[in-house]
Amino acid sequence: MKNSLFVTVVGLLGALPAAGTVTTFTDQAAFLAAVGPNVYLESFDSTETGGTPDPIPYASAGFNYVVDTSDPGESGLFPFLIPGGSPTDVIMSTNSARDHIRFDFSGDNVTAVGAFVLSADISGNVITSDLTVDTDQTDPMTVSPVGTTTFVGFLSDAPFDFFTLIADSTLVVSFAAANDFIVGGKVLDSDDDGVPDDEDNCIDVFNPRLGEMGAPERQSFQTTTGGQLDDDADGFGNPCDAKFGTGGQVVGGIDVAAHIASFNKNRDGANCGASGDQPCAPFDLDNAGQFIGGGDLTLTFQLFNQAPGPGCPACPLGCVGPACPE
Numbered sequence: 311m312k313n314s315l316f317v318t319v320v321g322l323l324g325a326l327p328a329a330g331t332v333t334t335f336t337d338q339a340a341f342l343a344a345v346g347p348n349v350y351l352e353s354f355d356s357t358e359t360g361g362t363p364d365p366i367p368y369a370s371a372g373f374n375y376v377v378d379t380s381d382p383g384e385s386g387l388f389p390f391l392i393p394g395g396s397p398t399d400v401i402m403s404t405n406s407a408r409d410h411i412r413f414d415f416s417g418d419n420v421t422a423v424g425a426f427v428l429s430a431d432i433s434g435n436v437i438t439s440d441l442t443v444d445t446d447q448t449d450p451m452t453v454s455p456v457g458t459t460t461f462v463g464f465l466s467d468a469p470f471d472f473f474t475l476i477a478d479s480t481l482v483v484s485f486a487a488a489n490d491f492i493v494g495g496k497v498l499d500s501d502d503d504g505v506p507d508d509e510d511n512c513i514d515v516f517n518p519r520l521g522e523m524g525a526p527e528r529q530s531f532q533t534t535t536g537g538q539l540d541d542d543a544d545g546f547g548n549p550c551d552a553k554f555g556t557g558g559q560v561v562g563g564i565d566v567a568a569h570i571a572s573f574n575k576n577r578d579g580a581n582c583g584a585s586g587d588q589p590c591a592p593f594d595l596d597n598a599g600q601f602i603g604g605g606d607l608t609l610t611f612q613l614f615n616q617a618p619g620p621g622c623p624a625c626p627l628g629c630v631g632p633a634c635p636e
Contacts (some may be wrong), residue, residue: 421495507622568593
């Protein structure tokens with residue numbers, strides 16, 4: 311559907327609570343593309359029309375919320391069908407023009423929320439009337455819906471608590487309404503390397519897929535798991551793995567000694583480690599330069615007394631390169 315929207319940001323109604331970085335969308339397709347696959351779209355089409363006590367609970371795909379009315383009257387909800395419109399397309403609204411529609415989210419996994427918003431009269435006809443859209447992370451803003459095709463969505467790096475629609479208080483017969491309500495979880499990427507945490511072999515350390523985010527393409531001597539550098543193919547990427555085939559669970563003195571013995575050797579060689587017979591690629595922690603250098607050794611010192619990783623629960627993912635198990 312094509313979307314049309316006129317938005318005016320209104321002044322703060324007091325100080326906002328702590329919030330994440332929020333992106334506003336006026337196109338449903340762009341919103342869904344940004345959010346990714348982890349979404350729950352509620353059409354309300356299975357909701358009984360007419361006066362309904364609130365709240366109404368909805369749950370799917372790991373998301374839970376209730377639709378409720380709030381100030382001033384709290385007279386219940388009134389899902390309806392648009393006269394002359396689809397006989398199955400239910401619109402969520404209130405039983406009183408003065409009430410607000412409020413969507414309250416359970417848990418802390420809703421980092422994306424959006425809907426088609428509209429105004430209706432007492433008979434359910436779509437009218438031209440301003441709405442105010444409010445969340446716990448955004449300034450209240452006025453929206454002038456055009457028919458049933460006006461979409462408003464928000465994507466944040468912090469969870470939302472609520473999403474509220476407020477009808478134009480200057481009109482007696484303006485009801486706030488919503489359709490195709492979407493909640494979703496923004497893909498978590500703790501180190502901002504373009505790899506979601508649930509696919510990342512170095513969750514907390516920047517390790518982009520080779521060929522992406524400025525990283526060079528894979529060379530023939532390198533091994534990747536899930537497209538990320540992992541030259542010992544153990545599911546932990548090079549930048550967060552300074553265990554070099556030695557015993558123990560954490561990086562220790564024997565690992566540091568093996569790395570020092572590998573200093574200034576060509577990273578595509580096989581003469582590294584304390585014994586001088588290990589592949590050199592795993593000692594290349596920073597994927598920079600042709601030789602094992604100071605940057606690599608610095609990372610090993612930073613990882614001292616730490617276990618490799620953490621990596622994703624499913625790691626190692628698909629392996630490419632000479633270190634892959636046969």
